[in-house]
Amino acid sequence: MSLLTLEGFGLAVPYGRGRRTLVEQVDLTIGRGEAVGLVGESGSGKSMTARAVIGLTPPGARVTGRIVFDGAEVPSGRALRRLRAERIAMIFQDPRAHINPVRSVGDFLTEAMIHNLGTPVRQASARAVRLLKEVGIGDGERRLRQYPHELSGGLLQRVMIASVLAVEPDLVLADEPTTALDVTSQSEVMAILDELRRERGMAMLLITHDLELAAATCDRLAVMYAGRIVEDIDGEPRHPYTRGLMRSRPSLEEAVHRLPVIPGRPVAAFEAGEGCAFGPRCDLAEPRCRETRPPFVRGVACLRAEETA
């Protein structure tokens, strides 16, 4: 049975007198211990989707569809707080924006243990040191006394991961966890997440704009564009958008005269017209692509996917 299931998930936010759709018709499942990558550019709705899982929706948002976690719909109120405290954790892109700058690292790491689990302070500190060691921070005692501004971004993100481990959640929502980090720190943070996931059977939803990173660290990938999943990648990408993204990324191996670009810019769901949202940027678009949203068939939402495969 799957751990997390999104069925026909959609999200619209108030805008002026009406609403703007940011996500629509998203179906997604994550099994226990599985790593799924949700890849997309800005405005694709990938972060909104992940945040909605733990009820972090913008004020006044209207949510449609169902989010089912471990057999039950995601609750609200006190039960949601329990879920966040014990079973689903989130790692954000910018650790500095999600940690209290005037509390020490030790306070941050032990607070949940002391208040939620009733662990004695001394034990909680000892456990925090062990957790820091697990994420590759050796001198834990010293780090506990430090404040966030004394730590580099890479170290702080590892502190965040340690705080997630303290909870031993079933699911980690990692929203661009390495985007603000250097490449060598990125490699390390992803390795730590990967290791912990395997050792503890944690499932992970990795939100990223980096196809290569997601492909290298996840079991499955879903690509979002304009608020919808346009492709579940299984082997070679088939959607023209995914293929375009892969081609337009510069390579380490060779420099080309000009990169093959996707024209135009990514759009949000509410900006998309009647037909395929990617249609206006697609070099394979036909008149029929402008008529209706292409249905999601065999892992891809493109009328021409069969021909291009």
Next chain:
Amino acid sequence: MSVIEAERLRKVYGDATAVDEVSFTVAEGESLAIVGESGSGKTTVARMLLGLETPTAGTISVCGRPRPPGRVSAGERRRRAREIQIVFQDPYSSLDRLQRAGDVIETSLALHFPLTPAERRKKALDLFESVGLAERHAAMLPRQLSGGQRQRVAIARALAVEPRVLVLDEAVAALDVSIQAQILNLLADIREQRSISYVFISHDLAVVNQISDTAIVMRHGRVVERGNTRDLLREPQEDYTRALLAAVPRPGWKPTRRNAQ
């Protein structure tokens, strides 16, 4: 001829050394990449080239003219501005939030060239066209433009004074993948059409491979390796360069942990 000669640059803040003994030259029309992670000193080097920071030691000359530290006249500052310009990572914080995109360019033109308002307007629109923006964008405020469009405005603003050197400090790092490719192509077009040199500050080795002829790799304020970009990425000589390359995700890549610190 070199448009930039930087010799033994050093920058010290308190007891921290941000840049230590960094030397390089940039030839006319050349694109030099300065590669490094955060804290490597690459941005401090860029800021010293622009005169936004004063070197603690070492010399910089741009277009054959030395730039000693100290106050200079307004005329000299304008002359310097026409030699070297910069595009920052985040055009949202480097553009004036209340200034329309077209005015950004016109202000710069008015400061440097004796043009009539009509000529200025015409030249601003030409610049817009050369960076792939339309006339309607000129009336927009930064917040009404997308990230890619804002970066195009920042590039047009820098090009307005026809500089000999353009410093690009992580100029494509914050852009979406599909937009990043468009801007990289735009920069390649500009270099082909004008005699302009680039100093391209970046942490992204694939981007560096696409945009630069030569590269220096910095770590802890020092240059650890330098050379032709192609050779440097194919056959890195230093362990640090190899580690940087190994950390780039690609097909078949597995993330790895260094030793616990």
